[in-house]
Amino acid sequence: MRLLIHSRILRVFNWVPVVAVFVIPQAVQATQWHATVGAQSKNKGDQALAFLPNEIWIHAGDSITWTFPVLEPHSVTFLTPGQVRPSFVIGCPGATPDDSAFDASACVNSGRIATVGTTYTVAFPKAGNYRLVCLIHVNMTGIVHVLDPSEPLPHDQDFYDAQAADQQRDLLFDHDGGLARKFREDVPDDSGEADAQVHNHIVVTGTGELVSTPGGIQSVSLMRFMRPSITIHAEETVEWDSSDVSGHTVTFGQEPPNVTPQTPPSANVFADPDGARHAIISSTADNVHSGLIAPAAHERNGVPQAPAPVAQVHPPVGVTRFRVTFKTPGVYPYICAFHDELGMKGEVIVLP
Numbered sequence: 201m202r203l204l205i206h207s208r209i210l211r212v213f214n215w216v217p218v219v220a221v222f223v224i225p226q227a228v229q230a231t232q233w234h235a236t237v238g239a240q241s242k243n244k245g246d247q248a249l250a251f252l253p254n255e256i257w258i259h260a261g262d263s264i265t266w267t268f269p270v271l272e273p274h275s276v277t278f279l280t281p282g283q284v285r286p287s288f289v290i291g292c293p294g295a296t297p298d299d300s301a302f303d304a305s306a307c308v309n310s311g312r313i314a315t316v317g318t319t320y321t322v323a324f325p326k327a328g329n330y331r332l333v334c335l336i337h338v339n340m341t342g343i344v345h346v347l348d349p350s351e352p353l354p355h356d357q358d359f360y361d362a363q364a365a366d367q368q369r370d371l372l373f374d375h376d377g378g379l380a381r382k383f384r385e386d387v388p389d390d391s392g393e394a395d396a397q398v399h400n401h402i403v404v405t406g407t408g409e410l411v412s413t414p415g416g417i418q419s420v421s422l423m424r425f426m427r428p429s430i431t432i433h434a435e436e437t438v439e440w441d442s443s444d445v446s447g448h449t450v451t452f453g454q455e456p457p458n459v460t461p462q463t464p465p466s467a468n469v470f471a472d473p474d475g476a477r478h479a480i481i482s483s484t485a486d487n488v489h490s491g492l493i494a495p496a497a498h499e500r501n502g503v504p505q506a507p508a509p510v511a512q513v514h515p516p517v518g519v520t521r522f523r524v525t526f527k528t529p530g531v532y533p534y535i536c537a538f539h540d541e542l543g544m545k546g547e548v549i550v551l552p
Contacts, residue, residue, distance in 0.1 A: 230261045232321075233357060237313075237334070238270040239368040244542040247272045247421045248371040249446070251332060252364035254342030255415025258324060259349045263299070265321040266310075271541055272423075273314035275335045278302045278322065288312050288335035289460055301325050312336060332416070339445055341416030371411065371420040401436060403427045403546065405493065405522075405536075406444030419445045423539045425546040433551050434529055439476070440493065442520040447494030448536040448544070450522050453487035455537040465491035476521035484530040489537065490522040526550045 233256060239248040247270065256264060266276050275288055281304060286292070288311075295311030298319075302308040303326040310320040312335075324330070324346045332342035347353065404426040411418045421444055430438060440450045447461055456463050466489040469479045479488045496518030526532065529550045536544040 230263065231259065233258055233262060233264045233360070235264060235266050235360065236364060237266050237268050237274045237276060238272055239372060240270045240272065240542075241372055244271065245422055245424050245544075246372050247423055247446075247542070248368055248418070249274075249334070249337045249340045249421055250367060250371060250411075250418035251276075251334075251340065251342035251416075252367050253360050253415065254332070254367070254413060254418060255345070256342075256360060257345040257347060257353050257355060259351075259353065260327045260346050261323075261325060261349065262346075263321050263323040264344065265319050268313045268318045268320070269316060271314055271316060272539070273312045273336055274340070275312055275333075276310040276320050276322065277333050277335050278304075278308045278330055279333065280304055280307050283307060285333070286335065287462065289462060291335070299323060302330060304328060304330065309335070337419070337446065339410055339417045339419045343415050367413070367418065371418060401430065401432055401438045403430060403438060403440045404443045405440045405448050405450070406442065406446060406544075408443075408445035410445060421446045423448075423536070423542050423544045425536075425544060428546045429549065430546075431549040431551065432526065434527060435525070436550075437523050437525040438548055440490070440522045442493045442495060444494070447492045447538070449492060449538060450490040450524070450534055451488070451537045452481065452524075452532055452534045453485070455535070456489055459489075459537045461492045461494075461538075463489070463491065465489055472523065474521075475519065476523055477519060478523040478525070480525045480527065481532065482527040484528075484532055488524065491519070493519050493522050495520055524548075 235256065236252045238250065239252060240246060249272075251266070258264065268274060279285065291311055292307040292309040294309075296308045299321045300308045301323040303324070308322055313320065324344065327346050327348045330344045330346065332344060334340040406421060406423055407426070408419055408421040411420070423444075423446065425440075432438060442448065449459070456466070465477055466479070466487060468486075468488060469477050469490065472478050477490055477493070479490075481488060526548060529552045532548040532550065534546055534548070
Protein backbone atom coordinates (compact mmCIF):
# COMPACT_ATOMS: atom_id res chain seq x y z
CA MET A 201 0.00 0.00 0.00
CA ARG A 202 2.78 2.35 0.89
CA LEU A 203 4.58 1.50 -2.34
CA LEU A 204 1.47 2.19 -4.40
CA ILE A 205 0.92 5.56 -2.84
CA HIS A 206 4.55 6.47 -3.30
CA SER A 207 4.37 5.45 -6.93
CA ARG A 208 1.31 7.62 -7.52
CA ILE A 209 3.03 10.55 -5.83
CA LEU A 210 6.02 10.12 -8.08
CA ARG A 211 3.81 10.04 -11.15
CA VAL A 212 2.06 13.24 -10.04
CA PHE A 213 5.35 15.06 -9.49
CA ASN A 214 6.60 13.89 -12.87
CA TRP A 215 3.71 15.76 -14.50
CA VAL A 216 4.10 18.99 -12.53
CA PRO A 217 6.10 21.52 -14.54
CA VAL A 218 9.06 23.18 -12.83
CA VAL A 219 8.56 26.91 -12.50
CA ALA A 220 11.64 29.12 -11.90
CA VAL A 221 10.97 32.15 -9.73
CA PHE A 222 13.22 35.19 -10.31
CA VAL A 223 13.32 38.00 -7.72
CA ILE A 224 13.84 41.34 -9.49
CA PRO A 225 15.30 43.99 -7.16
CA GLN A 226 13.23 47.17 -7.09
CA ALA A 227 14.91 50.47 -7.82
CA VAL A 228 15.52 52.65 -4.76
CA GLN A 229 13.14 55.59 -4.80
CA ALA A 230 14.97 58.92 -4.83
CA THR A 231 14.00 61.27 -2.02
CA GLN A 232 13.30 64.98 -2.27
CA TRP A 233 14.62 66.81 0.80
CA HIS A 234 13.74 70.35 1.85
CA ALA A 235 15.60 73.22 3.56
CA THR A 236 15.40 77.01 3.72
CA VAL A 237 17.79 79.88 3.03
CA GLY A 238 17.71 82.76 5.52
CA ALA A 239 15.10 83.95 8.00
CA GLN A 240 14.07 87.29 9.41
CA SER A 241 12.28 89.02 12.29
CA LYS A 242 8.83 90.54 11.83
CA ASN A 243 10.24 94.02 11.23
CA LYS A 244 12.85 92.55 8.80
CA GLY A 245 15.68 94.21 10.76
CA ASP A 246 17.14 90.97 12.13
CA GLN A 247 18.35 88.76 9.31
CA ALA A 248 19.56 85.19 9.86
CA LEU A 249 22.28 84.66 7.26
CA ALA A 250 22.18 80.89 7.31
CA PHE A 251 21.22 77.71 5.56
CA LEU A 252 18.55 76.14 7.76
CA PRO A 253 19.69 73.57 8.60
CA ASN A 254 23.28 73.85 7.38
CA GLU A 255 24.11 70.13 7.52
CA ILE A 256 22.13 67.33 5.83
CA TRP A 257 22.72 63.62 5.15
CA ILE A 258 21.08 62.17 2.02
CA HIS A 259 21.54 59.26 -0.41
CA ALA A 260 23.13 59.41 -3.84
CA GLY A 261 20.36 60.11 -6.32
CA ASP A 262 18.41 62.30 -3.90
CA SER A 263 17.73 66.01 -4.35
CA ILE A 264 17.45 68.98 -1.99
CA THR A 265 15.09 71.90 -2.61
CA TRP A 266 15.97 75.15 -0.85
CA THR A 267 13.22 77.74 -0.34
CA PHE A 268 14.04 81.47 -0.09
CA PRO A 269 11.53 83.07 2.37
CA VAL A 270 13.11 86.54 2.79
CA LEU A 271 13.85 89.68 0.76
CA GLU A 272 17.53 89.67 1.76
CA PRO A 273 19.31 88.14 -1.27
CA HIS A 274 21.14 84.83 -1.01
CA SER A 275 22.56 82.16 -3.26
CA VAL A 276 22.83 78.36 -3.09
CA THR A 277 26.26 77.62 -4.52
CA PHE A 278 28.44 74.52 -4.74
CA LEU A 279 31.97 75.24 -5.94
CA THR A 280 34.43 72.64 -7.17
CA PRO A 281 37.33 71.65 -4.86
CA GLY A 282 40.01 74.36 -4.95
CA GLN A 283 37.92 76.74 -7.03
CA VAL A 284 38.62 80.41 -6.31
CA ARG A 285 35.49 81.91 -4.83
CA PRO A 286 33.86 84.27 -7.35
CA SER A 287 31.63 87.23 -6.56
CA PHE A 288 27.90 86.70 -6.95
CA VAL A 289 28.03 89.04 -9.96
CA ILE A 290 30.37 86.61 -11.77
CA GLY A 291 28.85 83.35 -10.55
CA CYS A 292 29.91 80.05 -12.16
CA PRO A 293 29.92 82.20 -14.45
CA GLY A 294 26.28 83.15 -14.17
CA ALA A 295 23.66 80.83 -12.72
CA THR A 296 22.98 77.18 -13.50
CA PRO A 297 19.44 75.92 -14.18
CA ASP A 298 17.13 74.78 -11.42
CA ASP A 299 17.42 71.03 -10.70
CA SER A 300 21.05 70.93 -11.81
CA ALA A 301 23.17 67.97 -10.67
CA PHE A 302 26.32 68.45 -8.61
CA ASP A 303 29.08 65.84 -8.37
CA ALA A 304 32.05 68.21 -7.77
CA SER A 305 33.08 68.20 -11.45
CA ALA A 306 31.51 71.61 -12.22
CA CYS A 307 30.07 74.29 -9.96
CA VAL A 308 26.35 74.78 -9.46
CA ASN A 309 24.94 78.19 -8.57
CA SER A 310 21.41 79.48 -8.10
CA GLY A 311 22.48 83.04 -8.75
CA ARG A 312 21.30 85.98 -6.62
CA ILE A 313 17.78 85.26 -5.37
CA ALA A 314 15.79 87.98 -3.60
CA THR A 315 12.20 87.01 -4.51
CA VAL A 316 10.26 85.57 -1.58
CA GLY A 317 9.04 82.04 -2.24
CA THR A 318 11.61 81.16 -4.90
CA THR A 319 12.93 77.59 -4.77
CA TYR A 320 16.12 76.06 -6.12
CA THR A 321 16.81 72.33 -6.35
CA VAL A 322 20.12 70.51 -6.64
CA ALA A 323 20.42 66.77 -7.40
CA PHE A 324 23.33 64.71 -6.04
CA PRO A 325 24.05 61.66 -8.21
CA LYS A 326 27.35 60.69 -6.57
CA ALA A 327 28.37 59.95 -2.99
CA GLY A 328 30.63 62.51 -1.34
CA ASN A 329 30.76 65.46 1.04
CA TYR A 330 29.93 68.77 -0.62
CA ARG A 331 30.44 72.27 0.78
CA LEU A 332 27.58 74.72 0.40
CA VAL A 333 28.16 78.50 0.32
CA CYS A 334 26.30 81.74 -0.27
CA LEU A 335 28.24 83.98 -2.66
CA ILE A 336 26.60 87.09 -1.17
CA HIS A 337 27.47 86.44 2.49
CA VAL A 338 31.00 85.23 3.20
CA ASN A 339 30.13 83.81 6.63
CA MET A 340 27.30 81.58 5.47
CA THR A 341 28.26 77.97 4.79
CA GLY A 342 26.92 74.45 5.09
CA ILE A 343 27.62 70.89 4.02
CA VAL A 344 25.71 68.07 2.34
CA HIS A 345 26.78 64.49 3.09
CA VAL A 346 25.77 62.22 0.22
CA LEU A 347 25.93 58.53 1.21
CA ASP A 348 25.74 55.36 -0.86
CA PRO A 349 22.13 54.06 -0.90
CA SER A 350 23.29 50.98 1.02
CA GLU A 351 24.24 53.18 3.99
CA PRO A 352 21.57 54.09 6.56
CA LEU A 353 20.69 57.75 6.99
CA PRO A 354 20.97 59.21 10.51
CA HIS A 355 17.98 61.57 10.27
CA ASP A 356 14.67 62.11 8.49
CA GLN A 357 12.95 65.24 7.17
CA ASP A 358 11.14 65.86 10.46
CA PHE A 359 14.50 66.08 12.23
CA TYR A 360 15.81 68.63 9.72
CA ASP A 361 12.64 70.70 10.00
CA ALA A 362 13.01 70.81 13.78
CA GLN A 363 16.71 71.60 13.56
CA ALA A 364 16.05 74.43 11.10
CA ALA A 365 13.47 75.89 13.49
CA ASP A 366 15.90 75.64 16.42
CA GLN A 367 18.72 77.31 14.48
CA GLN A 368 16.42 80.07 13.27
CA ARG A 369 15.22 80.75 16.81
CA ASP A 370 18.76 80.81 18.18
CA LEU A 371 19.84 83.32 15.54
CA LEU A 372 16.87 85.68 15.58
CA PHE A 373 16.12 85.71 19.30
CA ASP A 374 19.11 87.35 20.91
CA HIS A 375 19.37 85.19 24.03
CA ASP A 376 22.66 86.66 25.28
CA GLY A 377 21.58 90.23 24.54
CA GLY A 378 24.67 90.85 22.44
CA LEU A 379 23.02 92.79 19.65
CA ALA A 380 20.84 94.81 22.02
CA ARG A 381 23.85 95.57 24.22
CA LYS A 382 25.77 96.89 21.24
CA PHE A 383 22.78 99.02 20.35
CA ARG A 384 22.76 100.65 23.80
CA GLU A 385 26.51 101.02 24.22
CA ASP A 386 27.06 102.53 20.81
CA VAL A 387 24.65 105.43 21.32
CA PRO A 388 26.67 108.21 22.94
CA ASP A 389 25.13 111.25 24.52
CA ASP A 390 24.40 113.77 21.75
CA SER A 391 23.63 117.06 23.39
CA GLY A 392 23.44 118.95 20.11
CA GLU A 393 25.87 121.58 21.41
CA ALA A 394 27.57 123.55 18.68
CA ASP A 395 30.96 122.59 20.04
CA ALA A 396 30.17 118.84 20.31
CA GLN A 397 33.16 116.69 19.57
CA VAL A 398 33.16 114.78 16.30
CA HIS A 399 33.24 111.46 18.15
CA ASN A 400 29.75 112.23 19.44
CA HIS A 401 28.46 112.19 15.86
CA ILE A 402 28.97 108.50 15.17
CA VAL A 403 26.30 106.26 13.68
CA VAL A 404 26.95 102.56 14.08
CA THR A 405 26.02 100.95 10.79
CA GLY A 406 24.52 97.56 11.49
CA THR A 407 25.73 95.02 13.98
CA GLY A 408 26.00 91.27 13.94
CA GLU A 409 27.33 88.05 15.40
CA LEU A 410 28.88 84.87 14.01
CA VAL A 411 27.80 81.41 15.14
CA SER A 412 29.81 78.27 14.44
CA THR A 413 28.12 74.88 14.02
CA PRO A 414 29.53 71.47 13.01
CA GLY A 415 28.05 72.09 9.55
CA GLY A 416 29.63 75.50 8.97
CA ILE A 417 29.24 79.16 9.85
CA GLN A 418 25.99 81.05 10.42
CA SER A 419 25.46 84.68 11.32
CA VAL A 420 22.78 87.13 12.34
CA SER A 421 22.75 90.75 11.24
CA LEU A 422 20.79 93.66 12.68
CA MET A 423 20.33 95.71 9.52
CA ARG A 424 19.66 99.10 10.99
CA PHE A 425 21.41 102.43 11.46
CA MET A 426 21.67 102.49 15.24
CA ARG A 427 20.92 106.20 15.39
CA PRO A 428 18.31 106.54 12.65
CA SER A 429 18.05 110.27 13.33
CA ILE A 430 20.98 112.42 14.38
CA THR A 431 21.07 116.19 14.88
CA ILE A 432 24.18 118.29 14.26
CA HIS A 433 25.10 121.82 13.22
CA ALA A 434 26.32 123.09 9.88
CA GLU A 435 30.05 122.53 9.24
CA GLU A 436 30.06 119.43 11.45
CA THR A 437 30.84 115.88 10.39
CA VAL A 438 28.98 112.62 10.94
CA GLU A 439 30.85 109.31 10.83
CA TRP A 440 29.24 105.95 9.99
CA ASP A 441 31.12 102.96 11.42
CA SER A 442 30.59 99.43 10.11
CA SER A 443 30.03 97.00 12.98
CA ASP A 444 28.31 94.21 11.07
CA VAL A 445 29.07 90.87 9.49
CA SER A 446 27.35 92.23 6.36
CA GLY A 447 28.31 95.11 4.10
CA HIS A 448 26.29 98.30 3.84
CA THR A 449 26.27 101.68 2.13
CA VAL A 450 25.43 105.23 3.16
CA THR A 451 23.63 106.76 0.19
CA PHE A 452 22.13 110.26 -0.03
CA GLY A 453 19.85 111.26 -2.89
CA GLN A 454 19.72 109.09 -5.99
CA GLU A 455 21.33 105.69 -5.59
CA PRO A 456 23.46 104.33 -8.45
CA PRO A 457 21.61 102.14 -10.96
CA ASN A 458 21.92 98.38 -10.46
CA VAL A 459 24.00 98.96 -7.34
CA THR A 460 26.19 96.06 -6.15
CA PRO A 461 29.04 95.71 -3.64
CA GLN A 462 31.39 96.32 -6.58
CA THR A 463 29.79 99.70 -7.38
CA PRO A 464 32.42 102.35 -6.58
CA PRO A 465 31.77 105.41 -4.44
CA SER A 466 30.37 108.50 -6.15
CA ALA A 467 32.88 110.87 -7.71
CA ASN A 468 32.55 113.38 -4.86
CA VAL A 469 33.93 110.89 -2.30
CA PHE A 470 37.60 111.19 -1.35
CA ALA A 471 39.80 109.42 1.18
CA ASP A 472 41.10 110.65 4.52
CA PRO A 473 44.67 109.80 5.54
CA ASP A 474 43.44 107.03 7.87
CA GLY A 475 41.69 105.25 4.97
CA ALA A 476 38.16 106.36 5.80
CA ARG A 477 36.03 107.65 2.96
CA HIS A 478 34.76 111.21 3.17
CA ALA A 479 32.29 113.43 1.31
CA ILE A 480 31.18 117.05 1.63
CA ILE A 481 27.49 117.82 1.16
CA SER A 482 26.52 121.42 0.42
CA SER A 483 22.84 120.98 -0.46
CA THR A 484 19.94 118.64 0.23
CA ALA A 485 19.91 118.02 -3.52
CA ASP A 486 23.41 116.48 -3.52
CA ASN A 487 23.87 112.80 -4.37
CA VAL A 488 26.51 110.87 -2.40
CA HIS A 489 27.18 107.14 -2.41
CA SER A 490 29.74 105.70 0.02
CA GLY A 491 30.35 102.48 -1.83
CA LEU A 492 30.58 99.27 0.22
CA ILE A 493 31.65 99.75 3.82
CA ALA A 494 32.43 96.47 5.55
CA PRO A 495 35.20 94.80 7.51
CA ALA A 496 37.83 92.80 5.65
CA ALA A 497 37.35 89.06 5.30
CA HIS A 498 38.78 86.90 8.06
CA GLU A 499 42.41 85.96 7.62
CA ARG A 500 42.84 82.40 6.41
CA ASN A 501 45.87 80.30 5.50
CA GLY A 502 46.39 80.05 1.78
CA VAL A 503 44.81 83.39 0.89
CA PRO A 504 46.54 86.77 0.44
CA GLN A 505 46.84 89.03 3.45
CA ALA A 506 43.99 91.53 3.48
CA PRO A 507 45.37 95.06 3.11
CA ALA A 508 44.73 97.68 5.75
CA PRO A 509 42.70 100.72 4.64
CA VAL A 510 44.84 103.09 2.60
CA ALA A 511 44.29 106.60 1.30
CA GLN A 512 42.47 105.78 -1.90
CA VAL A 513 38.87 106.18 -2.95
CA HIS A 514 37.95 102.55 -3.61
CA PRO A 515 40.10 100.11 -1.60
CA PRO A 516 39.28 96.50 -2.48
CA VAL A 517 38.40 95.47 1.08
CA GLY A 518 38.26 96.60 4.65
CA VAL A 519 36.78 100.12 4.53
CA THR A 520 34.78 100.44 7.74
CA ARG A 521 34.29 104.21 8.12
CA PHE A 522 32.48 106.81 6.05
CA ARG A 523 32.30 110.52 6.93
CA VAL A 524 30.15 113.35 5.64
CA THR A 525 30.63 117.03 6.41
CA PHE A 526 27.41 119.03 6.07
CA LYS A 527 27.75 122.65 4.96
CA THR A 528 24.16 123.95 5.09
CA PRO A 529 21.13 123.42 7.32
CA GLY A 530 18.39 121.03 6.26
CA VAL A 531 17.11 117.50 6.60
CA TYR A 532 19.19 114.90 4.77
CA PRO A 533 17.55 111.46 4.42
CA TYR A 534 19.76 108.53 3.48
CA ILE A 535 19.55 104.76 3.00
CA CYS A 536 21.62 101.63 2.77
CA ALA A 537 21.30 100.93 -0.94
CA PHE A 538 21.40 97.18 -0.26
CA HIS A 539 18.92 96.98 2.58
CA ASP A 540 16.52 99.91 2.35
CA GLU A 541 13.67 97.51 1.53
CA LEU A 542 14.34 95.94 4.94
CA GLY A 543 13.92 99.33 6.61
CA MET A 544 17.57 100.41 6.81
CA LYS A 545 17.11 104.16 6.53
CA GLY A 546 18.13 107.26 8.44
CA GLU A 547 18.31 111.02 8.45
CA VAL A 548 20.71 113.77 9.45
CA ILE A 549 19.12 116.98 10.73
CA VAL A 550 21.51 119.90 10.28
CA LEU A 551 20.82 123.03 12.31
CA PRO A 552 22.37 126.46 11.62
